[in-house]
Amino acid sequence: xxxSNLALIPALPLLGAVINAIGNRRFSRxxxxxxxxxxxxxxxxxxxxxxxxxxGHHEGEHNEIAFTLYTWISVGSFSADIGFLxxxxxxxxMCVITGVGFLIHMYSIGYMDDSADEQSxxxxxxYLNLFIFSMLLLVMGDNLLLMxxxxxxxxxxxxxxIGFWFSDTANAVAGKKAFVVNRVGDFCFVLAMFWLFxxxxxxxxxxxxxxxxxxxxxxxxxxxxxGFAVTGIALLFFGGxxxxxxxxxxxxxxxDAMAGPTPVSALIHAATxxxxxxxxxxxxxxxxxxxxxxxxxxxxxxxxxxxxAATIALTQHDIKKVLAYSTVSxxxxxxxxxxxxxxxxxxxxxxxxxxxxALMFLGAGSIIHALHHEQDMRKMxxxxxxxxxxxxxxxxxxxxxxxxxxxxxxxSKDEILWxxxxxPPEFIGASWPLTKLLWGIGFITAGLTAFYMSxxxxxxxxxxxxxxxxxxxxxxxxxDGEHAHHGHHGDPHESGLLITIPLMVLGVASVVxxxxxxPHWMGAASGKLHHFLEPVTGASEHVLHDIAExxxxxxxxxxxxxxxxxxxxxxxxxxxxxIAWRFYGKSGGxxxxxxxxxxxxxNKWYVDEFYEGVLVKPxxxxxxxxxxxxxxxxxxxxxxxxxxxxxxGLSAWYSRSVQIGQVQGYAxxxxxxxxxxxxxYAM
Amino acid sequence: MEAIGLFHVLTLSGILFSLxxxxxxxxxxxxxxxxxxxxxLNAVNLSFVAFARETGQAxxxxxxxxxxxxxxxxxxxxxxxxxxxxxxxxxxxxxxxDIMKG
Numbered sequence: 147x148x149x150s151n152l153a154l155i156p157a158l159p160l161l162g163a164v165i166n167a168i169g170n171r172r173f174s175r176x177x178x179x180x181x182x183x184x185x186x187x188x189x190x191x192x193x194x195x196x197x198x199x200x201x202g203h204h205e206g207e208h209n210e211i212a213f214t215l216y217t218w219i220s221v222g223s224f225s226a227d228i229g230f231l232x233x234x235x236x237x238x239x240m241c242v243i244t245g246v247g248f249l250i251h252m253y254s255i256g257y258m259d260d261s262a263d264e265q266s267x268x269x270x271x272x273y274l275n276l277f278i279f280s281m282l283l284l285v286m287g288d289n290l291l292l293m294x295x296x297x298x299x300x301x302x303x304x305x306x307x308i309g310f311w312f313s314d315t316a317n318a319v320a321g322k323k324a325f326v327v328n329r330v331g332d333f334c335f336v337l338a339m340f341w342l343f344x345x346x347x348x349x350x351x352x353x354x355x356x357x358x359x360x361x362x363x364x365x366x367x368x369x370x371x372x373g374f375a376v377t378g379i380a381l382l383f384f385g386g387x388x389x390x391x392x393x394x395x396x397x398x399x400x401x402d403a404m405a406g407p408t409p410v411s412a413l414i415h416a417a418t419x420x421x422x423x424x425x426x427x428x429x430x431x432x433x434x435x436x437x438x439x440x441x442x443x444x445x446x447x448x449x450x451x452x453x454x455a456a457t458i459a460l461t462q463h464d465i466k467k468v469l470a471y472s473t474v475s476x477x478x479x480x481x482x483x484x485x486x487x488x489x490x491x492x493x494x495x496x497x498x499x500x501x502x503x504a505l506m507f508l509g510a511g512s513i514i515h516a517l518h519h520e521q522d523m524r525k526m527x528x529x530x531x532x533x534x535x536x537x538x539x540x541x542x543x544x545x546x547x548x549x550x551x552x553x554x555x556x557x558s559k560d561e562i563l564w565x566x567x568x569x570p571p572e573f574i575g576a577s578w579p580l581t582k583l584l585w586g587i588g589f590i591t592a593g594l595t596a597f598y599m600s601x602x603x604x605x606x607x608x609x610x611x612x613x614x615x616x617x618x619x620x621x622x623x624x625x626d627g628e629h630a631h632h633g634h635h636g637d638p639h640e641s642g643l644l645i646t647i648p649l650m651v652l653g654v655a656s657v658v659x660x661x662x663x664x665p666h667w668m669g670a671a672s673g674k675l676h677h678f679l680e681p682v683t684g685a686s687e688h689v690l691h692d693i694a695e696x697x698x699x700x701x702x703x704x705x706x707x708x709x710x711x712x713x714x715x716x717x718x719x720x721x722x723x724x725i726a727w728r729f730y731g732k733s734g735g736x737x738x739x740x741x742x743x744x745x746x747x748x749n750k751w752y753v754d755e756f757y758e759g760v761l762v763k764p765x766x767x768x769x770x771x772x773x774x775x776x777x778x779x780x781x782x783x784x785x786x787x788x789x790x791x792x793x794x795g796l797s798a799w800y801s802r803s804v805q806i807g808q809v810q811g812y813a814x815x816x817x818x819x820x821x822x823x824x825x826x827y828a829m
Numbered sequence: 830m831e832a833i834g835l836f837h838v839l840t841l842s843g844i845l846f847s848l849x850x851x852x853x854x855x856x857x858x859x860x861x862x863x864x865x866x867x868x869x870l871n872a873v874n875l876s877f878v879a880f881a882r883e884t885g886q887a888x889x890x891x892x893x894x895x896x897x898x899x900x901x902x903x904x905x906x907x908x909x910x911x912x913x914x915x916x917x918x919x920x921x922x923x924x925x926x927d928i929m930k931g
Contacts, residue, residue, distance in 0.1 A: 805930060806930055807927035807928065807930025808930075809923055809926065810853070810854055810923055813854055814854050817850055
């Protein structure tokens with residue numbers, strides 16, 4: 147893997163997008179899909195080659211591959227490159243993005259077979275490829291500015307894909323909401339970049355290595371550890387992350403983003419884009435470690451998001467909505483880990499979550515596809531008989547997310563919970579055992595996760611099929627022509643190979659993914675990912691160790707409490723699953739009636755209504771009544787119209803009087819003018 | 830009494846040109862105005878020829894020939910226009926032709 151090949155990795159999906167854009171309607175679903183899939187597949191191969199060449203490096207060497215395509219901006223002492231950096235952190239992300247991305251592209255060829263989409267399916271694949279390109283730019287960029295380009299690119303692609311079926315207004319509105327909410331976060335990101343560059347003064351740079359060196363050499367520039375500037379910068383960066391990674395208070399766009407096609411939800415809104423915020427915090431670990439208060443904010447917000455989203459997921463009926471809130475909740479876990487300074491644990495959960503949540507979305511997509519776009523779980527049930535492959539693979543993902551011992555989610559979530567328990571509160575700027583409280587929230591969330599996932603799992607796959615045959619009567623009325631080849635409508639059927647192969651691959655990954663980073667008590671094979679990431683996070687971990695040593699603490703703590711805590715969590719999960727089985731295990735099982743709590747959860751705690759009333763409406767009123775009615779109409783239009791009407795007045799007063807219409811008047815003017823000119827030049 | 834030189838001819842040319850200008854600016858009959866324009870053109874011709882004689886070069890002669898050709902063409906077009914104007918407006922009086930007044 148030579149350095150210059152690095153630029154090819156993002157270039158390939160871009161090329162795929164361009165080819166599909168040129169091919170346009172001439173490309174059928176299969177042609178467009180194959181082009182897109184091959185482009186991402188090649189990028190995936192090269193990403194894995196990069197990863198393996200990094201893995202092959204020897205101890206102590208500078209473990210990274212960097213390639214600068216050209217200098218993009220050069221102004222005074224500031225310069226930004228189009229430069230790519232593959233270090234352990236970005237290489238891992240590259241493999242997740244292109245690997246999961248490849249499978250989802252393949253799946254999409256099978257999924258997007260609705261004849262109504264045949265004319266526009268090239269657009270879908272072009273956007274997907276463009277998304278992979280932007281995402282790769284985001285993780286591979288060696289400076290903040292290039293990362294920001296990717297950051298905006300994935301936002302735009304997300305917008306385009308959420309609104310892919312834009313002829314339905316609700317989808318277009320969902321896309322707009324995602325875009326606008328993200329914009330709030332992006333604004334924080336931009337401000338953070340400005341502030342950081344400004345604070346660094348003469349050492350101003352935006353390249354990651356440059357910032358790290360400048361901060362290490364001159365910590366005083368940002369106020370030292372815990373300083374005002376560094377805390378503010380880190381909080382603003384975190385503000386950016388709350389937008390992209392759907393954390394409180396900006397998580398509201400993600401559930402609505404489910405309006406997009408299901409492969410999009412799997413790729414963008416579960417596996418890759420939403421982890422960008424966590425990636426950014428891991429990338430900037432050297433900055434965050436200098437701001438304990440910001441770290442604490444990240445951890446607290448993460449834990450709260452995990453909890454709140456899980457409570458909402460408990461009662462949703464739409465299968466994709468449950469998965470969406472589950473994603474928000476899991477992202478909260480990642481944020482919690484990132485905030486506690488456990489960057490490798492956060493990235494580990496990013497990876498395992500990418501596997502099992504992508505798998506769940508794809509499985510849900512397979513169901514939705516089989517049921518002709520039915521997403522209400524109350525109309526599912528008993529699907530394990532009809533869709534065995536989807537059932538088995540979904541089971542793997544289900545067991546992974548609830549933390550069944552031995553599966554990927556068990557290791558990654560357990561590590562985060564243990565770290566929350568054992569991390570000294572001093573790391574996040576607290577003097578009381580805040581981290582124990584965070585553990586408590588995470589612990590309860592683990593139980594809630596087990597409950598809502600079991601609910602989803604039992605409602606879809608167990609009991610009797612509740613689709614009903616009445617539905618088919620009116621469904622065949624409007625989709626007769628499209629689905630005629632499906633033969634009898636009566637029973638759902640298993641999806642084709644293009645859909646089931648990605649399911650199976652991800653199923654295997656969900657089961658074995660945990661072996662990337664086994665807990666330390668597993669001995670020699672443990673902590674591979676943690677060790678691999680050391681070149682990126684090692685320096686910051688040293689800082690944390692120093693803090694722990696100064697406070698006479700042992701960190702990382704390997705006390706005897708690890709197994710009891712794991713046991714308690716497992717026990718809680720088992721109880722939650724059993725309760726779910728009690729209520730939803732049998733067909734038509736009734737939900738527990740909890741009155742206000744239940745309707746509150748079902749209505750998402752009225753957060754959307756709250757934002758609507760407190761932010762959207764007043765801002766809309768401000769825009770209409772002040773900015774439009776006064777600033778725009780009166781002031782801006784007033785200036786423009788005033789200029790025009792005063793010009794008209796001037797011409798009425800002066801110019802008209804010159805136009806006398808008498809030929810000899812004009813001739814006189816010419817004669818006088820000529821004479822004057824001659825006189826002037828003669829003198 | 831000195832011989833008639835460049836100065837005298839140019840003076841005459843200037844007088845003729847000024848007469849033409851005054852005619853163009855003051856006379857109301859379009860035909861008279863037209864004639865005044867011709868007078869201005871010929872005053873210029875006279876100065877061309879005078880300079881040509883003074884410097885001994887043919888350029889002035891050449892130029893006055895061109896001016897005469899152009900003036901002939903202009904007279905043809907101009908008179909045609911005057912005739913059209915009269916047919917349409919039944920007047921050749923300049924004061925009455927003021928529809929371009931702003």
